[in-house]
Amino acid sequence: MTLPAPKLDDLTWADMLAAVRRRIPAESDGLWTLHAPVDPGVTLLELFAYLLEQRLYWLDQVPDALVVAILRLLGLDPPRPARPAATVLAVTARRTGTAVPVVPAGTALTRDPAGRIVFTVDDDVAVFPLAEDGEVTVWTGRDRTADLRARRGVPLLAADGAAAEVRFTLPLTGAHPAPGPLSLLFELDAPAASGPDWLPGSVAGVPPPAELTWSWFRPGTETRGPFEKAEDGTAGLRRSGIVRLYPPAGWTTRDSGILVSTPAATHAAPPRLLQLAVNVSAAHHRRRRTASGGELQEQVDAWLKLPGRRLDLPEAAERLLEASLRLAGQQWRAVPDLTFCGPADRVFVLDRTEGALVFGDGLTGRIPHPRQEASAEYTIGGGRDGNGGMTANWVPAGDSTAAITAANLVRAEGGADPETVAEARQRAAASLGEVTRAVTAADFTTLALATPGVAVARAHASLGEHPDFPCTPVPGAVTVHLVPAVPRADPAREDFVAAPRPDPGMLCAVAAHLEQARLLTSEIFVRAPRYREVVLRADLSGDPADRDRVSARLTEALRRFLDPLTGGDDQDGWPFGRPLRPAALLRAAHRALGDLAAVSAVAIGLDGADPDEDCREVPLGPGELPVLRAVRTRIVSAVEPGEGLA
Incomplete structure (x- = not known):
């Protein structure tokens, strides 16, 4: 039977006053005879009962600071700040000469005529010239360009463990050298568990399903060679991502072919390509600002050396994401709350609503001194406002004359408003039911399915099964068999996998995840069915x-x-x-x-x-x-x- 939650403030003012009046004759030895409201003593009793009723009400109220402190003691995140939306922008820049223009990282672009929704480009983008009405061609043993144009999902590498390769030809023109890397968007038809690398919450460090080699070639010739470096955001074509390829010296836009090869195509299923685009960068709904001198000095000079000091940042109301501060050459840092801070700690908390930095009271957090030189670096943006569809009208924020335009190739998503304390409490309550230790067979299965960054569709824990002793149960041994998530919609497709097996990267990721949760005496093996x-x-x-x-x-x-x-x-x-x-x-x-x-x-x-x-x-x-x-x-x-x- 569920016990009702205790209620501590069920004693009312009338109940308390009646109880006190009943005790007056005994406590006064009969000397207090007038118990009417006109008596000054009764008036005082009514006042004390009123004050006590307020204290009893406080017993049932848990302040936000206590909730945040308890979350931190439990090892859980405090109320999470706002999160910026993310998208991928294909950038176009007007050429003023023969050189390939480069759009620097941090360039602010907006799709909002008022300029309030601003996204900044994460990386430098070398905007290579593209042929008018040109398109990327795909060769996987036969021409698959029409399938790519129709977004039918082009299977790139056969998942049979043999050597494989796929060729792309980019619509580059001229013979221009590379001032920076080739930036390519690979949008794949991947499971939701393998989220795109540009979205918030994407998992880094997941082993690739196959070892890929990225090379270039000149179409129609035998000229080819390796790239100097490849930054593969797809994690080996496991998920959608941005690939940045650094050409060697002597490379020009005539060398527009991209060759992706592997000695062993060990993917669980052939990666399905939906879109491939050039001259791209991830962009987030945020904008970095710096404030110093007159923008802040007037506030700092007006401070008193008293608790409750705050510093309002320009244009940050309702949009403040993160900030850092320097006062008199000393660095101050942001913390989620001041509960566990000491009197000498140079810390502050962010007030997103007011766009301000709030300092401590001298007991939890240092009180800043007035009349000090101040400078702040902060980021504004975030929230659900940044989420939206695909548009082609991105222009530089505050400078409509700049020769840069962009279009987002995927939906802007992932933006979230700040989490309230009530929402943080609900999240903490839900986390109490999460499986964090592998004890029973069901625990092993649940943890394997929840491995971040890989798409495990099914898992089965076989207790006592040891690969080296197939005929004898071994105490403490657990073998977890995995079935990866692969497409099942159309068994007639050429890339349908009837018996899906986990790739080597998935096996390593699940094994590492279970290793952190296993009991000391358990021996875990992760295998395919x-x-x-x-x-x-x-x-x-x-x-x-x-x-x-x-x-x-x-x-x-x-x-x-x-x-x-x-x-x-x-x-x-x-x-x-x-x-x-x-x-x-x-x-x-x-x-x-x-x-x-x-x-x-x-x-x-x-x-x-x-x-x-x-x-x-x-x-x-x-x-x-x-x-x-x-x-x-x-x-x-x-x-x-x-x-x-x-």
């Missing part, structure tokens, strides 16, 4: 009118029923180790065919064996899953009702 090839034979009673149609529908239904990601009765993947039962397969076949044909029996063959006529179930091991290779159909004579009875 063991797939068992299944061949089925279905006996069709009678003679169907369209046998090819019946065979195709039956094969599709049984493949979907045995699929490791969408199979099973609940359509969330065939359960690990569940045996193959002819009755269950027969039921799935009947559901799929309906009135097209009658299936009288289903026989199962495992690992290349011929389908067995036996009606017994076929067992699978704890970490094993079936993968359907073929369905054979044969026609058997229909059995009439009552036939065969004596």
Whole structure:
């Protein structure tokens, strides 16, 4: 039974006054005889009861400072600040000569005529000249440019572990040297767990699914070579990201070919390319400002050496994200709150609403001295206002005459308003139910699925399973089998993977995540599932009118029923180790065919064996899953009702 929350302020002013009046005769030995409100003593009792009622009310109120302090003691984040939205901008710059123009990092661009929504470019962008109406071409053994133009998802590298390569030709013109790196956007059809690298919260340091080599070549010739350096924001084509390629000396825009190769394409599924663009940079809804001298000095000179000092920053109201301050050559830093700060700490907290820096009271946080030289560097922006669709009308903020324009190639998203204390309390309460230690089999499964930066669709923890002792349970050993998230919408596609296996980077990431949560005596192994090839034979009673149609529908239904990601009765993947039962397969076949044909029996063959006529179930091991290779159909004579009875 759930206990009700205690209520500490249930004693009212009238209850307290009545209780005190009942005690007057005994406490005064009968000398206090007038208990009416006109008596000064009763007036004082009413006043004290009023004050006590206010104190009782305070007992039930938890101040925000206490909430923040408790969150920090629990090791949880305090109320999170505003978060800036992010997007990817394709930059265009007017050329004033033969040199390739460079748009420097920090350039402020706006899509808002009023100039309030300002995004800044994260990196320098060398704006290489592009052919008018030119487009990126893709070659993966055949020309896939039309598929890329239609955003049909171009599979780049076959996920079969063999050597593979893909070629891109960029629409560059002229023969201009490179003043900076080639900046390319690779937008992939990737799972949500592998979020784009430009969005807030993207996970860094995830091992790549395959080792890629980035090279350049000159189309129509044998001239080629490696790039000096490649900054791969896609993490080996695991997610959407920005790739910055640094050409060597002697490279020109005639060398417009990009070759991506790998000695072993070990992706879980071929990466699907949706868009490839040139001259791009990530941009965030923020703008850096510096204030010094007269903008701040008047406020600093007016300070008194008393608690409660604050410093208002120009144009920062409702938009302040972060700040740093120097007073008399000493650096002051921002903290989430002042609760755990000492009297000598040079700290302040940010007041986003007022756009101000708030200092301590001399006990928690140092009181700043007046009449000191002050300078502040701060960032404004953030919030949900920055989220929005794709537009092509980006211009420099405050300078409409500049020769720079831009278009965002993906939606601006990820912006969030500051978290309130109430929202932080709710987040903390929700975190109490999170699994942080691997104790039970369900804990291992939950933690594997929650590994940041990789898309694990299913996980199965096999207790006692040790790879070196396959026939003997080993105490303390746990083997976690992973099924990665791969596309399942169209089994007829050339890049469909029937038996998805985790890539080496995913195995390493999950193993590192479980290593931090395991018990001291546990030994953890992370492996791919063991797939068992299944061949089925279905006996069709009678003679169907369209046998090819019946065979195709039956094969599709049984493949979907045995699929490791969408199979099973609940359509969330065939359960690990569940045996193959002819009755269950027969039921799935009947559901799929309906009135097209009658299936009288289903026989199962495992690992290349011929389908067995036996009606017994076929067992699978704890970490094993079936993968359907073929369905054979044969026609058997229909059995009439009552036939065969004596």
